[in-house]
Amino acid sequence: MRLKRTGIAYSGGVSPVLPEQEMKAAAAREERRRGFDFSQYAAEKMKLMNEALDSAVAMRRPAVIHEAMRYSLLAGGKRIRPMLCISACEFVGGNQSGVVPAACAVEMVNTASLIHDDLPWMDNDDLRRGNPTNHKVFGENIAVHAADSLVAFAFEFIATTTKGVSPERVVACVDELAKALGVEGMVAGQVVDMKLTGNNANVTLHTLEFVHSHKAGALIEASMVMGAILGGGSHEQVNKLRVFARKIGLLFQVVDDILDMTMSPQEIGKTAGKDLATDKATYPKLLGLKGAREYAKKLCHEAKEELAEFDSDKAAPLLALVEFITSRKS
Template sequence: MSCVNLCTWVQAGTSRSRSSPFKLLHPLKSHGFSFQFSKSQRPISSSFFTVSAVLTKQETVKEEEGEEKPTFNFKAYMIEKGHSVNQALDSAVALKEPEKIHEAMRYSLLAGGKRVRPVLCLAACELVGGHESMAMPAACAVEMIHTMSLIHDDLPCMDNDDLRRGKPTNHKVFGEEVAVLAGDALLAFAFEHIAVSTVGVSTARIVRSIGELAKSIGSEGLVAGQVVDICSEGLSDVGLEQLEFIHVHKTAALLEASVVLGAILGGGSDIEIEKLRMFARYIGLLFQVVDDILDVTKSSQELGKTAGKDLVADKVTYPKLMGIEKSREFADKLNKDAQDMLSGFDPEKAAPLIALANYIAHRQN
């Protein structure tokens, strides 16, 4: 496992290994990718690009004339995309017989949430020239799988949690047996939904996306991170390398799949897909670093879930190993490196991903 070197922070890189797609920070050239940036394609930095300054040629002229420059409305974008995703999820998982299992599936799937993963999928699709409709089934699928992981995480045999998104957890409402089956059903249906409902995309790209998603959640992806996380509880010798392994697999893998699926289904080239893969890998780890910080700095009411549970479970976290301030510095660095991977893309089309990275970095729950 190639881990983050916290002395020198993070250097941008990528991996396109089929056998283990979730390693961090391998040099680009060692995997056959060497991105040469022209002056016009150098990594995006806050010095010349921010989410609040996405300009078209016409708007640039207006700015030169002294008019106020336009802003990218991230809140409106998330509301619009979130509404589309919620409608698609509601339609995909209808309340039908057996009513009990579908009710349990819908209870957690439609309980709200930030819909970060499906929005990442849609934004990546549109960034490479695709249309939202091409990636919507995949966006719904990753949210179904994410919801499955939350239902199972909350079970008494796992994290034993009573609260999720401000509501009683699934097993508290429907019982442990139905909660397990609701998660299983969502997992199975996610793949069916991509296979059956994706339109306007070649069969080869649909199959490739299904394989990508399956690997991200299996024994080399989400499950791997979950198992190592469980086995690490209460241990005193867990270091940063093992902690990174846990979160690159447990948290970043599904975020990475969300972005990569969008890029594949949207018609992205291999180079574009791998750059977006690395972007997602950075923000995936960023998501967990921020989550660890919030767990020890916010209340249960503020988070909508039980606060301080990692401390109670004696889990290893970034604040525990690095302290709060160093963890925040690390989060800032991951955010910058993620945004650097969006160089060469149309800045206007990249604005949603830039905004999402900043949102993940600065979220409060």
């Protein structure tokens, strides 16, 4: 059943944050100024990651669990977190060959979190990336095991396949990813989010930022910090990218909340209007749709400012990713 949009019009041809013409003009100016083709860059990184993930999680016995893992892992998606991981590595002067295992690991963890989120006792979703959710295809028991297996394998994959990097930096990445997953990261955000669902009349911006800086933002932060560590980044560079990642982690969720309110299931590839139906705490609910869009623009600007003092050519992929996250429609 399609949920009513309560007087809010939406259009697939318009960015959820900025009008399409404004976004296209801004993107064109940015690319002309920097001589950087983000579309080509994103396509190259997506191809690299899809091939690496396909190879990493090959079909083995027992077949059903590997089928379930591959079903969600290879279902598509924009590969934003792996792209951030690789871009952060290259930003500090590293080579992408040394960071691909970590980029694969963050996508495995992200996929696992989506499988969990879609389960009946969590968000109870039937659609993900335009396809039936994992538990709808394989059943709830297999879905849980597939997600857990992806998490476990993510750590194994970093530890056993990262080459040309000191053991100390590999251990630092394992620590970063573990914190992003646990009570200092995604678990903390998810638990508070669950507590607020249906009980958010007095929620504050501070509380909402806590939820999303942990639930969604923690893995985005870990992706960039891991890339910077494996690329040989300095303490200053790692810290700058950590702050940058926190800004875009919040930005990602603000845009996600706007999409849920303003787009159709066909446009975003998953159930739309779910936040309203389940009475979740969201940025449009707290700030209004206009206020949420203004907040997204503010976060976009603040994220870019974190990289202002660095070499513009090296920062170009990260700055373009900020624009992409701001203007995404799915």
